[in-house]
Amino acid sequence: MIEDDHPASLLEVRGLTKSFGPARALAGVDLDVRAGEVHCVLGQNGAGKSTLIKVLSGAHQPDGGEIRWLGEPVNIGSPVAALELGIATMYQELDVVDGLTIAENIYLGHEISSGGVLRRGAANKATRDLMKRLGHPDLTPSREVGTLSPANKQIVAMARALSHDIKLMVMDEPSAVLDSEEVDNLFRIVGELTEEGIAVIYISHRLEEIERIGDRITVLKDGASPASNLSVAATPTRELIALMIGRDIDQVFPPRGVVAADAPVLLEVEDLALGKHFSGVNLSVRAGEIVGLAGLVGSGRSEILETIAGYRKATGGSVRVDGVTLPHGSVERAVEAGMGLSPEERKSQGLLLEEPIFKNATLSTFSRFAKGGLLDEPAERRATAEQMTALHLRPAEPDRVTRTLSGGNQQKVMLARWLIHGTRVLLLDEPTRGVDVGARVEIYGLIRELAARGTAIVVVSSEIDEVLGLADNVVVISDGGVVAKVPADQIDEHGVLDLVMKGSAA
Amino acid sequence: MSEQVTTTGEAASADETPSSGGRRMRLPSSAGRSAGLVIALLVLILVGWITAGSNFMSLDNMLVILRLASVIGVVAIGVTFVITAGGIDLSVGSVLGLASVVASLGAIQTASEGFWPLMVFAGIATGVIAGLMNGLIIAYGKVVAFIATLAMLVAARGVAELISQRQSQVVVNQGFKSFFRQEPLGISIVIWIFAVVAIVGWFLLNRTTFGRRTVAIGGNSTAARLAGVNVKRHTMYLYMLSGAAAGIAATMLLSRTTAGIATHGQLYELDAIAAVVVGGTLLIGGRGTIGGTVLGVLLFATLTNVFTQNNMSTSVQLVAKGVIIVVAVMLQQRFANREGITSP
Numbered sequence: 001m002i003e004d005d006h007p008a009s010l011l012e013v014r015g016l017t018k019s020f021g022p023a024r025a026l027a028g029v030d031l032d033v034r035a036g037e038v039h040c041v042l043g044q045n046g047a048g049k050s051t052l053i054k055v056l057s058g059a060h061q062p063d064g065g066e067i068r069w070l071g072e073p074v075n076i077g078s079p080v081a082a083l084e085l086g087i088a089t090m091y092q093e094l095d096v097v098d099g100l101t102i103a104e105n106i107y108l109g110h111e112i113s114s115g116g117v118l119r120r121g122a123a124n125k126a127t128r129d130l131m132k133r134l135g136h137p138d139l140t141p142s143r144e145v146g147t148l149s150p151a152n153k154q155i156v157a158m159a160r161a162l163s164h165d166i167k168l169m170v171m172d173e174p175s176a177v178l179d180s181e182e183v184d185n186l187f188r189i190v191g192e193l194t195e196e197g198i199a200v201i202y203i204s205h206r207l208e209e210i211e212r213i214g215d216r217i218t219v220l221k222d223g224a225s226p227a228s229n230l231s232v233a234a235t236p237t238r239e240l241i242a243l244m245i246g247r248d249i250d251q252v253f254p255p256r257g258v259v260a261a262d263a264p265v266l267l268e269v270e271d272l273a274l275g276k277h278f279s280g281v282n283l284s285v286r287a288g289e290i291v292g293l294a295g296l297v298g299s300g301r302s303e304i305l306e307t308i309a310g311y312r313k314a315t316g317g318s319v320r321v322d323g324v325t326l327p328h329g330s331v332e333r334a335v336e337a338g339m340g341l342s343p344e345e346r347k348s349q350g351l352l353l354e355e356p357i358f359k360n361a362t363l364s365t366f367s368r369f370a371k372g373g374l375l376d377e378p379a380e381r382r383a384t385a386e387q388m389t390a391l392h393l394r395p396a397e398p399d400r401v402t403r404t405l406s407g408g409n410q411q412k413v414m415l416a417r418w419l420i421h422g423t424r425v426l427l428l429d430e431p432t433r434g435v436d437v438g439a440r441v442e443i444y445g446l447i448r449e450l451a452a453r454g455t456a457i458v459v460v461s462s463e464i465d466e467v468l469g470l471a472d473n474v475v476v477i478s479d480g481g482v483v484a485k486v487p488a489d490q491i492d493e494h495g496v497l498d499l500v501m502k503g504s505a506a
Numbered sequence: 507m508s509e510q511v512t513t514t515g516e517a518a519s520a521d522e523t524p525s526s527g528g529r530r531m532r533l534p535s536s537a538g539r540s541a542g543l544v545i546a547l548l549v550l551i552l553v554g555w556i557t558a559g560s561n562f563m564s565l566d567n568m569l570v571i572l573r574l575a576s577v578i579g580v581v582a583i584g585v586t587f588v589i590t591a592g593g594i595d596l597s598v599g600s601v602l603g604l605a606s607v608v609a610s611l612g613a614i615q616t617a618s619e620g621f622w623p624l625m626v627f628a629g630i631a632t633g634v635i636a637g638l639m640n641g642l643i644i645a646y647g648k649v650v651a652f653i654a655t656l657a658m659l660v661a662a663r664g665v666a667e668l669i670s671q672r673q674s675q676v677v678v679n680q681g682f683k684s685f686f687r688q689e690p691l692g693i694s695i696v697i698w699i700f701a702v703v704a705i706v707g708w709f710l711l712n713r714t715t716f717g718r719r720t721v722a723i724g725g726n727s728t729a730a731r732l733a734g735v736n737v738k739r740h741t742m743y744l745y746m747l748s749g750a751a752a753g754i755a756a757t758m759l760l761s762r763t764t765a766g767i768a769t770h771g772q773l774y775e776l777d778a779i780a781a782v783v784v785g786g787t788l789l790i791g792g793r794g795t796i797g798g799t800v801l802g803v804l805l806f807a808t809l810t811n812v813f814t815q816n817n818m819s820t821s822v823q824l825v826a827k828g829v830i831i832v833v834a835v836m837l838q839q840r841f842a843n844r845e846g847i848t849s850p
Contacts, residue, residue: 309732331731332734332735332736334734341732343728343732348726349726349729349732350726350728350729350732351726352721352725352726352730352792353725353726354725354792355721355722355725359718360729363722363729366718367715374715375714375717
């Protein structure tokens with residue numbers, strides 16, 4: 001962690017502006033980067049992130065404002081000038097040359113040579129050292145870059161940046177092409193860079209990543225920086241969302257409804273237990289109520305939802321939907337009773353990615369549309385199109401392949417599935433994971449709307465702030481058990497963490 | 507001369523199959539994906555015509571090819587369902603042998619003297635029971651399909667040997683024999699059965715809730731389960747279906763060989779799986795095509811026929827078959843990778 005009274009900044013940007021003809025791409029950006037920190041730059045598409053990168057890397061010249069490097073005003077006239085200062089950039093569209101080998105790519109433009117003769121052996125040795133440092137000794141110097149996966153090409157691009165003596169590395173949405181394991185490796189490398197004192201500017205629109213690796217944040221919105229150099233630890237998610245979309249904080253989450261005291265209890269969980277994972281979980285959710293489960297990663301939140309839904313077979317306790325007790329371990333019966341789970345990993349647990357939207361939307365109900373076992377696809381398409389319109393899922397093409405949808409729209413397909421089904425108890429595990437910020441706010445609204453229509457909803461999120469903003473009541477989980485149930489408007493993030501700590505101490 | 511034929515044949519398949527791969531990228535429908543197979547088949551027919559002339563290009567020979575394809579075709583259609591759901595059934599060949607033995611048991615033949623369909627029923631029932639056991643072991647016993655059906659492959663053959671005491675059981679039931687001797691419209695009843703099974707199979711896979719469940723389980727069994735599909739029960743049904751198909755095929759084979767023998771159907775599982783995979787059904791599940799399977803079966807049957815017509819050894823046939831399987835699977839993997847499914 002970097003102290004707030006840290007000495008001089010490595011990079012200071014003040015009032016940076018840049019226009020392309022009449023279009024104003026940067027309208028006054030302020031930003032400080034210190035040695036050894038991960039400085040996240042957040043913003044929606046079109047907020048000016050790419051232009052900012054290009055100015056810092058010397059590809060574009062700013063119209064106004066000031067850039068100071070190690071306290072001195074500088075003019076970054078070209079990409080070479082940027083590299084000479086010690087600023088390397090890793091673009092999203094990886095600018096590696098497919099036809100060349102890994103070593104040739106890394107030393108492209110600054111080949112190791114003596115008297116005009118390439119010293120291939122030296123370049124190969126240096127490449128091997130770089131790859132070892134990046135945790136990829138398998139990427140040997142002579143491999144052709146065109147044969148590598150996007151993740152490995154990214155490693156090559158990173159190695160090329162490190163082959164210069166750099167003090168600042170700019171990464172433009174590096175996780176966009178990676179799967180979760182590769183993201184872990186990326187974060188490990190970022191951690192090692194910062195330990196060596198190299199600063200990283202990390203561009204992203206994924207809030208969950210920023211919480212994992214970021215030290216400070218600058219938010220871009222319409223070319224300006226409404227907030228610069230915020231501390232990650234001290235800035236709640238809802239504030240970031242509000243800054244990114246340019247709304248007030250109280251508009252990020254929809255207003256809570258009033259849950260009638262006599263509203264029927266649709267979900268009752270009593271003393272539910274699952275082996276070593278958790279035990280003694282009690283929950284009751286009324287029609288129209290949103291209950292959030294809050295707890296640390298590994299506290300068993302997802303397992304609780306999966307057990308309620310019958311995906312895991314409970315070892316004790318009971319689950320009742322609208323008064324009907326469900327057998328343990330039967331998703332089928334739970335769905336029949338009117339319960340639906342939108343799982344944590346939408347892609348691997350929720351969707352048939354290669355199939356059209358409508359087959360995903362009717363995955364729970366295609367039998368209901370069918371007559372005597374014969375599918376009625378036109379009716380399925382109609383029902384899907386109807387829900388797509390209601391959920392603002394555009395374009396409303398039920399035949400589109402599900403893989404091509406954005407994270408937010410894929411989540412809407414999951415919601416459509418349960419809406420068509422007429423689910424009365426909805427379990428949502430990380431409903432906004434991988435969903436960009438604009439769509440998040442929309443999904444919050446939809447969830448609240450479902451509750452207003454009388455659905456009982458349980459939400460699990462790793463962002464405590466999201467749980468607090470969305471839910472009526474918060475159930476705090478610690479060490480595999482419920483430690484408290486509190487109205488969401490009477491507790492804040494610290495309160496929840498206090499309860500978590502107390503729970504695990506007890 | 508024979509050497510020349512081989513090169514032409516291989517060049518033809520090597521030229522055609524990549525183009526079918528190209529089509530796969532652009533045409534998402536199974537019809538589009540089968541276009542390459544149709545072309546490969548046509549080229550093969552052309553090769554047969556050029557090399558063997560009217561011996562090959564006659565209606566009689568075409569019917570021979572279809573008859574050759576029928577038994578394995580019915581087996582392959584059953585296997586298509588299992589593979590589409592992401593499973594595998596290695597036991598179909600042995601189950602076919604066992605079913606042929608049960609259907610031709612002296613007692614059964616005598617009992618069905620006045621009602622020959624009893625023999626057919628006995629064959630199919632044998633297949634269904636073997637499939638039920640596969641299904642129970644896989645779905646509820648949580649044994650990997652490859653292992654469970656491998657065990658059944660061994661065990662069913664053993665049971666067949668025990669029952670038949672390693673003797674051929676000659677079919678003497680006149681009703682059975684005369685039924686299968688029929689040739690409506692000049693086409694053997696065996697071919698008609700293949701056609702009916704193919705059409706019913708296509709309908710079942712593409713137009714019914716059963717088919718939708720099958721594809722959903724193969725595409726993402728977790729998602730299917732969380733959506734309320736009873737994955738275990740359906741998995742069991744699928745192996746029963748595959749067993750039933752093997753049972754039907756057993757009675758078809760019984761009519762041709764007129765004897766139930768424990769060794770019937772040896773290596774049929776491999777031919778069937780090869781036809782399914784070459785046809786374009788994804789081995790990892792989630793996408794299945796009955797039309798492709800039929801074309802795959804016809805492709806192999808025609809290949810065999812062309813080679814036989816040219817008096818070429820079965821050894822060369824086996825090599826050609828192997829090449830076709832590898833090329834088809836490589837294309838499939840490429841197809842899968844393009845869609846973002848990374849191989850381990």
